[in-house]
Amino acid sequence: MPTDDALSRYSDWTYFAAVAVYVVAMTLYFVEQALSRAPRDEAKVLVSAGAPEAEGKQRDVAFPLEQERDVASPPRGERFGRMAVSVTVLGALLHLISLALRGVAAGRVPWGNMYEFGSVLCLAAVTTWLVLLQRRAPVRHLGGFVLLPVVLLMFLGGTALYTTAAPVQPALQSYWLVIHVFTVATSSGALLVPGVASVLYLIKTRNEADPEKLAAIASRLPAAETLDRLAYRVTIIAFPAYTMAIIFGAIWAEAAWGRFWGWDPKETTAFVAWVIYAAYLHSRATAGWRGTRAAVINAAGFAVMVFNLFFINLVVAGLHSYAGVG
């Protein structure tokens, strides 16, 4: 099937427009972050107000309502935050259009090579973020930390890994491409958010243990509890999705490669990541393993996902070598 060059070019333009818009949004989030009052002060207030009862009777508010948060945030920061969210939505729309154009140009779903896969993954991460904000998570000013890896990934994808729109090779011509690759890309993208939250959690607790350390970032982060829950809540959605993605992959492999599981490097690394996330869920139910250790495990899980995306695709050859790079 011929590919439409013009459409493909428009797709590339919107892709880079989306990256640029994300950079703007990221900057706005960081401005909000910089202007926001250090929640450590709030914590002090809380403790002194409810000192006798604070132990063991800590309130289990999932995410405090928006109004509660507004009180703490100065209006200037608030304005930047609101703008940042609108700009993120704009970026996501451009991003979506770029993928749609790519799909039309290539005459297939737009996740057939590594460039496109990365693009879908990033859109999933941004979308997860926006959904969280919709759920009134008091973490809006952390948006910059989520967009930073997204922008980096998209920049890398759009330059080093860029591939022109083309049909895919026979092994990929299957509706399982639609299902398997889509679920892998979106669940991986969603897992970026817990990964970021876990790293921030580690920064926060490091700083709590020793206020000298990492003060510049940590003083403006929300409470460690909040970050921990943020990571958990997204992981329990994304992990089953990722599990499903692996099962879909096995079903496809049975039809395409003659076996449902063959310890191909990509499969192996996906398995390793899966086991690490399973360990994360376990750790949260194991005394002495909650908190810091769980955060380390979650961050390690995402590190393995990134490793699988880059190292295994580009350096280690295997059946999954469909990156279309080089």
Added chain:
Amino acid sequence: MSVDSVETAAPPEATPPGGNAVLAFLRNTWRGLTSMRTALVLLFLLALAAMPGALLPQRSLNSPKVAEYIAAHGWWGRLLDRLQFYDVYASVWFSAIYLLLFLSLVGCLVPRTLEYAKSLRAKPVLTPRNLSRLPHHVESTVDESVPDVMARARQRLRGWRLVEREEGGGTRSISAERGYLRETGNLVFHFAMLGLVVALALGKMFSYEGQVIVLADGSQFCNSGTLGYDTFRPGLRVDGTDLNPFCVKVNDFAATYLRTGQAESFRAGVEYQSGADLDSGTWRPYRLEVNEPLRTAGDRIYLLGHGYAPTFTVTFPDGQKRTSTIQWRPVNPQTLLSEGATKLDQPGVTDPALRRQRQLAITGLLAPTAVFQGSLMDSGFPDLLNPAVAVDVLRGDLGLDAGRGQSIFSVDQSLVNDGRLKRVARANLKPGQEVKLDDGTSVRFDKVEQWVDLQVSHDPTQGWVLVFSLLLIAGLGTSLVIKRRRVWVRATPADTGTVVEVGGLARTDRAGYGEQFDRLAAELVRGGRPDADR
């Protein structure tokens, strides 16, 4: 704050009086093995142990690459070999880890299942005396009577498992719990994993996988024994005598390519027979494609690859002819430049000594779309647009009688070095062209046939693997979405109405319970403000 400890894996056994040391040791080992912490450590070990398989070449995937790696890395490569790092998933250490995990899982599941069965019938726990010590607590005085408060609470807590109790002095309380399905999902998930491991293990024993190259010119392959295969990998309990009978005939093969040379589609037209068709001689047509294996007789037949087989006709000085079509193998997967060796005996030569002087080998390169740089031939495109071969013709002893196995794609180079096999011609040929040897023999390149590489796979348990995978995902989803919550309501008559106390406890995933509880408590305390959020 550990509200809901799950460290209950080990059954609380009473220590026997006198305390048998061996028993105690066994019990402690068992407890250690089945604790949550051990499971966690084993999970890490599993992840860690699986990783080398992605980074080092593996025999099961590519054994020549393993040999290359060992050769390139000297003692280090050999050490890794001795430690089974090239067969990670069959290694002693990998197996040990997953067996331990398996044991730990069984040990963990047995008591949990028993407890679960008990809890199915159990009533929600007694209302704690002091509700204000719970993580969630609301207290207020209302005008309604105790029965009215209770009635409203029961109404509001529909769908929860609850008991109402008299506490004396006109005080009544409700103890309610929900989210039991969470534990169900969790157990289903873990049991599915057990089932998955068992199904995989059985599959390893009774499965087999064989590969065979078949010319796409109406040639046949029958699954009658392991000798019919080019390579055959049996499971531990497969001896190759009882293969499921079926036959496949490959009539044609077609590939289409993009202008860039990227393949767009592969398709083999085949016919097959199995079961009763074998006796009646009925052939059924099938279009074999990548992603579309043929499933018959409990086996699957895959189109794995394809390539070219040149046809040569050799006319000997005495007028006798031999024609041979044999597969050559692609050396460049992009352009399908192929190499190979077509080996022939001169007909009518019976004296072994003479035979060993007169054997012929035609060896070299085949290009489906030949491009020449001077006399150097390469392939510019994978399709058969302008085929040509660049071959050496060798005469002498091919070593076929030596009893040593040799590659069908090349001649034994040591025979060439020994001078027992001599080059007698070198030529670039297009279809129809021929080259004459010094003794008057002519070698003609007739045409190119296609061959397909078929894989036959047999795995009697893969259906079960799928079933357990689906159970696994269903259990996982249930377990992670459903939350366990407890609520207690106590209504105590007071001088000016009724004191209502509501306490709440999230047994799992406390995040999100706060708001829910607040809404619930607000209704119970202040009176039925309707709420969309159940």
